[in-house]
Amino acid sequence: MHRERFDQIRADFLREIAAAGTESEVLDIKGRYTGKKRGVLQELMASLKEVAPEDRPAFGQAVNALKNELEAGVDEALTRVREAKRAPAGLDVTLPGLRPDLGHLHPVTRVRREIEEIFISMGYAVATGPEVEDAYHNFEALNTPADHPSRDIQDTFYIGPEVLLRTQTSPVQIRTMETRRPPIKIIAPGRVFRRDDDVSHSPMFFQVEGLVVDRGITMAHLKGTLTHFYSTLFHRDVEVRFRPSYFPFTEPSAETDLTCVICGGSGCSVCKRTGWLEIGGCGMVDPSVFGFVGIDPEVYTGFAFGLGIDRIAMLKYGIDHIRHLYDNDVRFLEQF
C-alpha cells in the first residue's frame, strides 16, 4: 500500500521536472517535493506514525531513497535548463563555416621560399643584386665577351649600350665574389628578363643561382648538392643526370636532368616520354670567371648552378601556361 504512494510521487515528480523549462520552475518543483516546510516528502515522513511499528525502519529508508532520487533529478534538470539558457537555440549547424578573409601567397613566392629554405638548411646565404645590370656583370665577367655568339643565347632587353635588364641571376655570382673571399656558399633568387614570349617563356621570370667556392670543391659535390636539393623539394628520391653542355661561365658545363617527378621516370607527357626533365644548367666555375674577380683557380674551385623557379612552380602545381603566373587573376591566386 505504501509502495503505490511512493510510485505516485515519483511519477508526478518526473512528469513535472521533465516539463520544467526554466531554473525557477525547477526550483519551484524542488521546493514542493523536497522542501523542509510542507514538502511532499516532509508530509510523507510525517505519516510515519501511521505505519506499523515493525515496518517503520523500512519505511524511513524508502523515504530517504526517494529523497536522494528526487534531488538527483532536480540537479540534472538544473544543469539542463542552465545549459539551454547559455547555448544559442536554433543554429543551423549545416551552414558553411565563416571563414576568415585571409589572403594567398603567390605560387612563385611559395616555391621560392621552399627552395631558399632547403638551401639555407644546407648553410647557404641568400644574396641579391640589381635587376638593371651593366654588361660587365651580366656578360663580360661571366666570360661572355662583346661580339661573341654566346651573347645570342639570351635575347636581351637593353636600356643603353652597356646597361640592360639582367638575363640571368649569374651576375650576383660576380658581385658576391667581388666583395667576398672564399669560402662562398650562396643562392641568389630573383627576377630575370629575356626578350621572349610564348607558352613556356615570359619576358620576366624568376631564377635561382647557386655558387659554392672553396678549396677542393668538385663536380661530385655539385651532383650531390643538386640530388639532395631536388629530392627534398619534390619529396621523393630523384636521380640527377648531368648532360654535357655549354655555358660561357662554367667548364665543364652540364644540363641538369631530373628523373621525371610526374611519372617517376617511366615516361609521360610532361617529360615527353623520356623519363627525364631538363630543369637547369650547372658546371664548375670557369677559371676565367675567377680571373675577373681575382680568385686563384689553382687554390680554389667552385660550382655554380641555375634553375627556374617558374618552371618548378609550373611542374609542382601542374600550371599549363607561364602567362598565368604574372597575370594575377584572383581566381588563380586563390588556389594557392
Place this chain on the structure above:
Amino acid sequence: MKFPVPWIAQYVKLPDDESVARAFTLSGSEVEGQEAVEGETVMEFGITVNRPDCMNVYGLAREASVLFGEELLPVETAAPSSGPAAGELTSVVLEAPDLCPRYRALVIRGVKIGPSPAWMQKRLVQCGLRPINAVADVTNYVLMELGHPLHAFDMDTLKERRIVVRRARSGEKLLTLDGVERTLAPEHLVIADAARPVALAGVMGGEDTGVTFATRDVLLEGAVFDPVNIRRTSKALGMHTDASHRFERGVDPDGPVAALDRCAKLILETCGGALAPGDVDVYPTPAPSREVTLRHARLVGLLGLEIPEDRCESILRSLGFSLEPAGAGVWTVTVPSFRVDVSREADLIEEVVRIHGLDGLEPALPQGLDPVGGRPAELAFEERLRDQLVACGLSEAIHMSMTDPDLRAALGESAQAVALANPLTPALSALRTSLLPPLVACAARNRSRGARRVALFELGKAYLPEGEGLPREERRAAVLLYGDAPGKSWGAPQAPTLLDLKGRVEEALGRLGLEPSFAPVERKPFARGLALEVAVAGKTVGALGTLAPSALDAAGLKGGSGHYAEWSLEGLEALCRVPSFKPMSRFPSVVRDFSFLAEKGVPWAAIEERLGALPLANVKAIHLVDCYDGEGVPDGKRSWTVSMVFQSGERTLTEEDVAPVADAVTGALQEAFGAVLR
C-alpha cells in the same frame, strides 16, 4: 641544324638511330628531334656555340667515331688537274690580313653548269637548303659536309680576273645575292676584283659575279675571316647566313685546304672542266699550334671522379688531340686546328668528361666548415611582411617590372622612367617607378572577368633613374583594395573602405614591431581629402588613400571604389621593435564610456590629441567605440562614443579615483569642441 644520318654514316659505322641520338645527346650535341625526309632519318642537332666543328656532317662523324669506337673514314679530295697553274690565271692581294688571315683560291675552267645530281639535291633538301645550280650546290654541299663556307665566282665577271681582299670604301655599293643593294663602309670587309666589291666577305656573295648556268670559268674561294668583324657586319646589316653563322663562331684555319679540294673534286665530277694545277694560298701568318698542359690530378680534383690516365689519353687522342708526356700524370696536349674552342686545361677536362660521361659521378656534399647562411635582415623582413599581409586578407601579386608609359601618364606619374631600347611591345616599354600601374591594370583585368572584389599586395622594386649609371632600385610594398562587393566568405564585410586599407597597413606593420603614423596629404593619384602620408619612426615612407576617379578611369575601372597604399621598405627592417613585456595588473579595471555630440568638422585626431594632453591618472587605454552622423543626430553634428579603461597596478580603483578624471574629460570635451554629453 639538320643533318641526314646516312650521310654521317658515309664516314663512320653507326648503330641504330636511337643509340645515335642518345649518344650525341649525352655527349653535348643534343638531338632535339628527328624526322624522315626523302625516306631517310634526318636529325635536328642543338649544337652549342662553342662547337662550330660539329656543325657539319664530318664533324659529327668524328664525334660518333669516338663515341662508338669506330674508324673515321677519310674525305676524298684528290682531283686531277691540267693546263696552266692557278697562279698564272689569277692573283689574290690581301690588303686586310687582320680581318682575313688566309685566302685560298682554286680555278676551274670550262665547266658546263646544269642542275646538280639528284643525290646531291636530296642531301641539300634534307639539310633544309634549296638547290640552285651545280656549282652553287657543290659549295653548299661541302659547307654541310665539312663545315667550311666557300664561295664560287664566275671568273669572267671579275675585273682583271683577280681578287683583292680589303675594307670597303665609304659609300661603295654592292648588290648581294639576296637582291638587296648594300651601301658599305670601311668597317665592312669585302672581296673585290680590280675595280669593285664582289662579295661581302664571309657573309654573302654579290649578284653580278655569282655562278650562273652560263658560267664557264670558276674561281673558288676558301678563306678564314675574323669572327668579330663578321659578327659585327652581319648584325649591322641584318644578314645572318650559313656562312656568317660559322665564321663568327670560328673556323678551322686549315679548312680552306680540305674543303676547297673537296669542292673542286665534286665540281669536276658534276660539271666537268679542268682544274688548274696548284692554288693561290695567301696565308702570311699561319696560326700557331696550340699546346696546353693537362694534369691528371687536376682533372680528378675538379671532377671528384677517378678517370684512369690511359682512359683520358685515349679519349683525347681519338678526338684528334696529340699528347706528349711531360712528367708523372702530366701531358702536353696539342690541339687540332679544327678545335677552335680548346685553349685551356679546363677545356681539355671538359673534353674528357664529355666523352667519358658524368654518370659515374657519385653524389657527395661539400665537406668542411660551412659559412653562415640564411637570409639577410631585409629579405627576412620582406618574408615576414608577406605573411602579415596575407593574414590581413590580401593576396600576393607578382607583376612584370616593365609597364605601359601611357598608363603611367594617365595615372599622373610624371617622374622619368627607365625606358627599354628594344621593348617587346609598347605596353611593356618602361620600368615602373611605382607599383601602381601594374596593380590597377590587374584590378581592371580581374574586374572585366567578373571579380567584384580585388584585395592584392605586391612586394617589388621601383626603378628610379639616377644620372648616367644604373638606376636606383627601391624595394617597395603596395596594397590595392578594389571592389563593390562582400568578401569571399558569406556574411563577410561589405565593400572595402579607406579605413579598411589603413587598418591593414597599421596591423601588418604593427605586428612587425613598426608603429606607422599618418598625416593627411594631398597628392596624386588620390582623391582630395582622402589621402595620408605614412611615416615610420618620424620618416615618411609612403602614402595611402582612395584613388581619385581620374585614376580609376585611367585604369579602366568603372564602378566601385579603389584604395591604394605604397611605401618603401628600405631600412624598415632596422626599425622593427622587439615586443617588450609589461606586467598585467592583478587589480580589476573600470571602464567608462563617454558619448557626446561635437561639430561635424572635428576630426578624431583632434579629439585624440586633446584627450592625450589631459593628466589622465590611471587611464590604461582610450578606445573609439563609435562615430556616427546619420539619423537621430542633429544636422552639423557628429555623435561619438569613446571608452576609457582605468586600471592601477597597485590597488583596486574606486569611484573616487575615476570621478575626477571623468569630470576632467567631460570638461575638456565641452571646452574644446562644445561637446554635449548624451
